[in-house]
Amino acid sequence: MRIATVEYEGGPRCGVVVDDVLHPLPAGQTLLALLRRGEDALREEGERAVREASPIPLAGLRLLPPLRPPTVRDFVAFEEHVEGVARAVTGDTEVVAEWYEAPTFYFTNPYALVGAYDDVAVPPGCRVLDFELEVAAVVGREGGDLSPERARSHIAGYTVFNDWSARDLQSREMRVNLGPAKGKDFATTLGPWFVTADELEPHRDGEGFLRLAMTVEVNGEEVGRDLLSNMGWPFEDLVAYASRGTLVRPGDVLGSGTCGNGGCLAELWGRTGVRSPRPLEPGDTVTMTVEGIGTIRNTIVEGRDPVPIPPARKRPRERP
Incomplete structure (x- = not known):
């Protein structure tokens, strides 16, 4: 089952996608609310919408x-991505040993999400804008200290995830040994819809990974291609690690990290030592397609100038 949220008659409307039409759920119903009610409720409401709701063409x-x-x-679950970006940022030629010990993550901004075909503004002060091709898992059940075996049943579905990155802002702030922050939290694309986990099970390989083709194009020219199954850990390991010492809850989104082989520009820059292809500029269109899920396409537009904030003052070392 595929669940989309669209803008319809002045507000958001959730529904089931079948071919090129949306079978709407009752007004006010959301995917998050359904996940919190349980996957049985999601399936039952979705099937009822397909049977009874008048379909709405998705076009437009x-x-x-x-x-x-x-x-x-x-x-950050793709070794090839880590290797390339490390070369671009620090000049290191090997992945640090700590990467292999546990699946590292950061929290990004849930208020900065954009739709599958929305424009994306250059963030204030950025001159080196990049895309990042990923897939995200969506949690469907609450759980804490999960084992990987148990965690698989806590994944309700998947969506395409573009973790946009302001590389110059990110580079500055991470030299403080904290972050990323403003290098990341201006935009994250999710879409085009949520695909329930059962739809992708036929793509699972013998090692438990989802073997899905992933591609990214800039202005119609392919710059990256990889397989989701090249992750260092499957998604259930990521969910289990995220739940360690805490809870994951319905609706939580967990990105895979950027795929290799051109999943972002910074990886290519690190491998070649040349900033080619160039950073993204207003007018560029980035298109990402993941097998079994769908396609997202965003065009870069001019952003706002940064509101000035003065540098820190040198503090005296007086004590009471």
Whole structure:
């Protein structure tokens, strides 16, 4: 089942996508609310909508993010991506040993989500804008200290995830040994819709990974291609790690991290030592397609100038 959220008659409307039409759920119903009621409720409401609701053509409707998640974690689960970006940022030629020990993530901004075909503004002060091709898992059941085996049943579905990055802002702030922050929290694309986990099970390989083709194009030219199954950990390991010592709850979104082989520009820059292709500029269109899920496409537009904030003053070292 595929669940989309669209802008319809002045507000958001959630529904089931079948071919090129939306079978709407009752007004006010959201994917997050259904996930909180349980996957049985999601399936039953979706099947009822397909049987009974009058279909709405998707053509011409604005696709919103499929849900408004309470939290968004983004992992870094592709070794090839880490290797390339490390070369670009620090000049290191090897992945640090700590990467292999546990699946690292950061929290990004759930208020900065954009839809599958929305424009994306250059963030204030950014001159080196990049995309990042990922897939995200969406949690369907609450759980804490999960084992990977148990965690699989806590994944309700998946969506395409573009973790936009302001590389110059990110580079500055991470030299303080904290972050990323403003290098990341201006935009994250989710879409085009949420695909329930059962739809992707036929793509699972013998090691438990989802073997899905992933591609990214800039202005119609392919710059990256990889397989989701090249992750260092499957999604259930990521969910289990996220739940360690805490809870994951319905609607939580967990990004895979950027795929390799051109999943972002910074990886390519690190491998070649040349900033080519160039950073994204207003007018550029980034198109991402993930097998079994769908396609998202965003065009870059001019952003706002940064509101000035003065540098820190040198503090005296007086004590009371």
